[in-house]
Amino acid sequence: MSATVLFRRGRVIDPRNGVDGVRDVLVQDGKVAQVSDAPLAVPAGAEVVEADGKWVLPGFIDLHVHLREPGEEGKETVLTGCRAAVAGGFTAVVAMPNTKVVNDSGLVTELVLSRARAANLCHVYPAGAITKGLKGEELAETGELISSGCVAITDDGKPVMNAALMRRALQYATLFGVPVMVHEEDLTLSAGGAMHEGPTSTRLGLRGIPASAEVAMVARDLVLLEETKGRLHIAHVSCEGSVRLIREAKRRGLFVTAEVTPHHLILDDRAVGDYDTHAKMAPPLRADRDVEALREAIVDGTIDAIATDHAPHGVLDKQVEFEKGINGIVGLETALGLTMELVHAGRLDAKRAVELLSHGPAKAFGLPGGHLAPGAPADITVVDPSEEWTVDAHRFYSRSRNTPFHGRKQKGRVVQTWVSGRKVYADGQVKESR
Amino acid sequence: MRHLLGIEGWRRDELEAVLDRARAHLPGGPDATHTLRGKVVANLFFEDSTRTRTSFHMAARGLGAGVLNWSPSGSSTSKGETLLDTARNIEATGPVAIVMRHRSSGAPHLVAKHVRCAVINAGDGTHEHPSQALLDAFTLRQRWGGLDGRTVLIVGDILHSRVARSNLWCLKALGARVVVCGPPTLMPPGLEALGAEVTHNLDAALPQADAVMCLRLQLERMGEAFLPSTKEYSRLFGLTAAREERMKAGALVMHPGPINRGLELAPSVADGERSVILEQVSNGVAVRRAILEVCTS
Ligand SMILES: [Zn+2]
Numbered sequence: 001m002s003a004t005v006l007f008r009r010g011r012v013i014d015p016r017n018g019v020d021g022v023r024d025v026l027v028q029d030g031k032v033a034q035v036s037d038a039p040l041a042v043p044a045g046a047e048v049v050e051a052d053g054k055w056v057l058p059g060f061i062d063l064h065v066h067l068r069e070p071g072e073e074g075k076e077t078v079l080t081g082c083r084a085a086v087a088g089g090f091t092a093v094v095a096m097p098n099t100k101v102v103n104d105s106g107l108v109t110e111l112v113l114s115r116a117r118a119a120n121l122c123h124v125y126p127a128g129a130i131t132k133g134l135k136g137e138e139l140a141e142t143g144e145l146i147s148s149g150c151v152a153i154t155d156d157g158k159p160v161m162n163a164a165l166m167r168r169a170l171q172y173a174t175l176f177g178v179p180v181m182v183h184e185e186d187l188t189l190s191a192g193g194a195m196h197e198g199p200t201s202t203r204l205g206l207r208g209i210p211a212s213a214e215v216a217m218v219a220r221d222l223v224l225l226e227e228t229k230g231r232l233h234i235a236h237v238s239c240e241g242s243v244r245l246i247r248e249a250k251r252r253g254l255f256v257t258a259e260v261t262p263h264h265l266i267l268d269d270r271a272v273g274d275y276d277t278h279a280k281m282a283p284p285l286r287a288d289r290d291v292e293a294l295r296e297a298i299v300d301g302t303i304d305a306i307a308t309d310h311a312p313h314g315v316l317d318k319q320v321e322f323e324k325g326i327n328g329i330v331g332l333e334t335a336l337g338l339t340m341e342l343v344h345a346g347r348l349d350a351k352r353a354v355e356l357l358s359h360g361p362a363k364a365f366g367l368p369g370g371h372l373a374p375g376a377p378a379d380i381t382v383v384d385p386s387e388e389w390t391v392d393a394h395r396f397y398s399r400s401r402n403t404p405f406h407g408r409k410q411k412g413r414v415v416q417t418w419v420s421g422r423k424v425y426a427d428g429q430v431k432e433s434r
Numbered sequence: 435m436r437h438l439l440g441i442e443g444w445r446r447d448e449l450e451a452v453l454d455r456a457r458a459h460l461p462g463g464p465d466a467t468h469t470l471r472g473k474v475v476a477n478l479f480f481e482d483s484t485r486t487r488t489s490f491h492m493a494a495r496g497l498g499a500g501v502l503n504w505s506p507s508g509s510s511t512s513k514g515e516t517l518l519d520t521a522r523n524i525e526a527t528g529p530v531a532i533v534m535r536h537r538s539s540g541a542p543h544l545v546a547k548h549v550r551c552a553v554i555n556a557g558d559g560t561h562e563h564p565s566q567a568l569l570d571a572f573t574l575r576q577r578w579g580g581l582d583g584r585t586v587l588i589v590g591d592i593l594h595s596r597v598a599r600s601n602l603w604c605l606k607a608l609g610a611r612v613v614v615c616g617p618p619t620l621m622p623p624g625l626e627a628l629g630a631e632v633t634h635n636l637d638a639a640l641p642q643a644d645a646v647m648c649l650r651l652q653l654e655r656m657g658e659a660f661l662p663s664t665k666e667y668s669r670l671f672g673l674t675a676a677r678e679e680r681m682k683a684g685a686l687v688m689h690p691g692p693i694n695r696g697l698e699l700a701p702s703v704a705d706g707e708r709s710v711i712l713e714q715v716s717n718g719v720a721v722r723r724a725i726l727e728v729c730t731s
Contacts, residue, residue, distance in 0.1 A: 199624025203442070205539040205561030205599060206621070274439075275540030321517060321538035323559070 003421060004028050004043050010051025010382065014058055015355035016371035023284040025056055027378040034374055047249060047423075051382060054255075054415065055350070059091025059122075059359035059379030062332065063181075063259055064235055064307035067093075067124070069115060070108065071100025076399045077310040078115035078124060081332070083397035083416040084310070085122045086425040088332040088415035089357075089411035091379035092123035092369060093310075097134070098157040104129035104140040106148035112277050113149050119151055119434050121424050122417075125367060127181060130169045130181040135200030136160050136358040139169060146176045151365050153185070154181035155233055159217055161187055165220065170230030179233040179365060181256065182221055184242070185283065189193075189213035194323045196284040204272065206322065209284050216243035222249045225256060233364060236309050240293035241252075257364035259307035260294050260336035263404070267291075271404060277318040277325030278404040281311070298356055305361035310334050326333035330398045334391055334405050336383065340412030343385075350385075378421035387413040397430060437546045437553040438729055440562035441603040449607055452724050453572050458719035459496070466499030469727055473681070476502040476529040478521070479556070480536045485691060486556050490533045493722035502527060506561070521545040524607070530730045534558075552729040560594045566690055567600035569721040571608055573714050574645060577686060582609035585642050588630075589671055590649030590698060591620040593660075597690045598649060602630050615639050616671060619660045634672055637680070645686040648673050648698040664697055673699045686710050 005027040012023040019035065026034040026043070033041065042048055062085065067078040076084075078095070085093050095112055097103030103112065109126045116124035130146030130153045132138050142153055147388060153173060159182065160166040166182075173180050190213040195201050197208020218234060222245055224230045237243060237258050249256050263281070268288045271279040279285055297303045311328025318325055339357065342348040347357075358381075362370025371378045391408045393401040417425035423430050441449070456533040457463065475494040479487050482505070482653045494501045504524060516537070524532060534542050539559030546553040557563040574581055586605050592598045592614050605612050606629045611630045614621070625632050640646070652669060656677075660665050673687065678700070687699070687708040697700050704711060 010721070147473035197623060199627040202624045203599075203628060205559050205596060207560075274543045316516070317517070319518060319542060319544075322540045323538045 002044040004213060005049060005421060006040060006042055007049045007051045007056045007380070007416070008252045008384070009039070010054045010056035011216055012275065012350055013354045014372040014374065015351050016359040017373050018370070020351050023056070023103045025380070026373060027380070027418070027421045031109050032372050032374050032376045032378050035298060035372060038176045048414065049382065052357045053245065055383040055385055057354050057383060058083055059381050059396060059417065059419065060089045060336070060357040061304055061361040061367060061370055062090045062308050062310065062335070063094045063361045063365060064329070065093040065095055066098070067095045067123070067211065067331065068099060068114070068312055069112060074302050074399070075314055076342065078112060078409040079119040080397065080399040081310070082116065082119040082121035082124065082331070083162065083430045084332040085415070086419065087397045088419040089336050089381040089383065089389055089417055090122060090207050090332060090336070091381065091417060091419045092125065093368060094127050094151060094365065096156045097127055097129045102129050102134050102135070103127070104132050104145070106144045108146040109145055109150055121430070122419050125365070127152045127154050127156070129153065130155045130160055131165065133159055136162055137139040137163070137166065139172060142172055142176060146178055148159055150178070151367065152179045152181045152233065154183070156183045156234070159183055159185045159187065163220060163224065167224045167228060169226055170232065177231070178313065179231045181233040181234050182209045183234055184214045184217035184221065186213045186216050189216065193284070193342050194280065195272050196286045198269055198287050200269045200272060211239040211241055211290070213285065214239055214283055218242045218245050222254065222256065225249070225254050231255045233264040236264065236307070237294065237303060238264050239286050239290040239395065243293045243302055244296040247297070250302065252327045258302065259305040259361070261309045262296060262306060262331060262335050265291065265294055265298070266338050266341060267404065275322040275332065276321055276404065277320065278329060278402060280322065280325045280327055290425040299348060299352060303356070304364045306335065306339060306356040308332055310398070312398055313402045314400065318402050329403050330396065330400050332398060333396050335404060336414050337389070337391065337410030337412055338405070340385065340410065378418060380418040381414060382416035384415045387411070387415070389413050436729055438564050438721065438725055439542050439546060439553065439555050441564045441607070442562070443481055443506040444607065446607045449568070449604060450624060452568060452721070452728050455727060456572055456717070456724035458723040459723040470494065470730065471498035473730070474500045474527065474529045475726065476504060476524050476527065476532045477536045478524055478532050480506050480708050481557070483535055483557065484534065489555060489718040490722050492719045493726055496719065496723055497726055498537045499530070502529060511544045516555050517541060517544060518548055521549055523568070524552060525549045531726060550631050554725060554729055557596055559596065561596050562600045563596040564600050565718070565722055565725055566597050567604035568720045568725065569714060570601055570647070570688060570690070571604050572717050572721050573688070574686070576713070576717070577710065581605060585611045585613060586645045586647060587639055587643035587645045588612065588614045589636060589653055589673065590616050591619045591655070592616050592625065592649070594655060595649050601647065602628060612653065613639055613643070614712060617648055617661060617667070637676070640677060641682060642681050643685055644682065645688055646681065647688040650690065650692065651694055651698055653694065665718065668697050672697060673703050675700050676704050678703050678706070681708065688714060693716065
């Protein structure tokens with residue numbers, strides 16, 4: 001287990017430590033031991049990874065993943081979700097609490113953690129619920145959740161509509177220093193909506209969800225944040241108005257972080273096409289102007305992290321009338337390729353892209369990893385930036401196949417994933433250890 | 435064989451071909467050709483509509499086809515059967531076409547992706563109602579010869595109207611100018627991008643129109659507070675006798691039915707000289723015969 005590994009002559013991109021260049025990386029005892037400009041001698045018994053032409057990166061961290069266990073194991077389990085994660089280059093994921101038995105107690109947190117230990121692939125950090133049963137009525141026992149291993153609290157999938165309760169959640173969470181992660185949607189504005197409100201929803205005759213459904217809640221929560229001196233993380237930001245408010249709040253020094261999904265960076269509402277439920281998500285795919293604003297926000301630092309909102313669903317959840325289709329797509333195995341589209345298009349430099357996938361999320365949630373200085377956990381993702389491949393949903397490690405990107409050509413692929421110095425994914429195969 | 439899922443995307447010459455063909459099916463025209471003799475047309479109505487279903491039924495019978503009528507009451511949908519299950523079961527009975535009405539926008543598109551026979555949209559959610567638009571255009575063509583350069587004013591609840599969307603595309607494709615008018619709460623965004631001119635002032639728009647198409651106000655939506663009251667709607671957007679006075683000489687009045695008399699339309703206007711409402715109904719069968727022929731040939 002405590003193997004010695006030498007990654008030789010790869011392009012090491014480590015934004016936190018200001019590294020971008022060809023380096024050798026030596027890993028010992030599950031930690032980074034040395035990063036060197038000059039070639040290192042191969043220690044006796046070391047495994048050598050020839051990384052010439054490859055990128056050697058801090059392992060990716062996904063702040064927003066639905067693992068569906070407990071309760072909907074037919075869609076995903078902690079194990080299958082971890083397989084999908086490492087196949088996508090993620091060495092750590094934050095598991096959302098909206099399972100069927102909500103993670104609003106230490107018992108559920110411990111169950112998820114024990115499944116993660118059994119899977120033994122990547123780090124799994126549970127997020128606990130803000131409110132009991134995600135009902136938005138009473139606070140869940142935040143202290144118990146945190147002491148059982150939760151790293152954040154969120155009612156993700158639903159907003160906390162009651163402003164007074166949200167205010168108390170922010171206040172109370174300051175006891176523990178954890179972020180309150182929010183799904184921003186004013187349900188009175190989004191009611192009955194199936195997609196973004198705009199010319200496309202008009203054309204298709206679908207009830208629209210206006211951008212104000214998100215922006216109004218972002219505004220509310222930033223006001224509450226300022227009063228409570230809490231810590232707010234805004235999940236899956238989708239529109240220009242939200243970006244503007246977050247940018248301004250950061251400028252004023254509020255403790256707010258934000259994430260965006262790859263699909264909101266790549267697709268706009270026209271992807272709904274002729275009622276393709278694979279383009280149905282919450283928040284909905286927005287207008288091209290919103291996509292543009294999100295792309296600017298990842299470059300200028302307004303957005304801290306790319307997170308997938310990996311949301312596995314079965315075929316029957318999607319092969320229905322558009323209005324009935326369940327929201328969400330799987331994302332772990334397509335995140336890097338989609339991010340690379342922006343890199344190849346010159347919209348995002350490689351260093352910032354890596355930061356959004358590693359150090360950015362680590363910093364937002366105070367998680368270990370996200371960089372490669374000596375002593376850091378040897379969570380490493382090796383990427384071939386020029387490998388061309390085609391997304392094939394049938395070959396996902398995820399138990400679900402709901403993606404609008406099936407058949408999409410990609411350039412840039414995860415070739416190896418290492419967690420705590422152990423190879424968990426290579427040559428297209430997940431390496432189970434038991 | 436092709437589907438009729440909506441008017442959007444159809445070219446002018448294709449629409450004109452359907453309308454030309456419909457002329458042959460008018461009463462007194464050349465005798466019915468029974469082009470669908472021995473074939474079956476399935477009527478799949480998830481949402482009730484006596485008018486449209488009857489009209490399609492008569493059209494199919496007039497072409498010599500048998501009609502399979504299916505409606506969800508007491509059937510397997512209540513047992514969790516999905517739309518696709520139902521459609522595949524219907525398809526297994528071997529129809530040449532499925533005529534389908536459904537409360538969800540896009541439902542016929544889903545079915546069309548999974549069956550081999552033609553799918554004809556008889557109204558989907560708040561999306562399209564293509565046969566209605568074709569019969570409206572047919573009626574106008576009968577009166578005017580052609581639609582080029584004409585202005586059609588569509589008044590009312592544009593947001594929830596499948597008739598408005600289908601007519602917008604149909605009328606535009608045939609050369610007309612389309613102005614839509616209604617309260618801002620019942621007007622979806624981006625109509626201009628679809629080719630409509632938008633106004634909220636009926637009195638200003640009325641004198642320009644060669645035809646005024648009043649839409650049915652869906653009273654069941656009043657609970658959602660799109661409007662303060664029906665009285666206020668009628669005052670601002672109803673085609674009253676006083677407003678009729680201000681219409682162009684010879685301008686026509688249309689309504690897809692059923693009418694809320696006195697609300698969208700004063701009874702005297704609905705039954706008056708300008709009204710072509712009954713012609714719309716009687717043209718429906720001829721146009722639907724043409725649609726069935728074109729989609730199954
Ligand atoms: Zn989520």
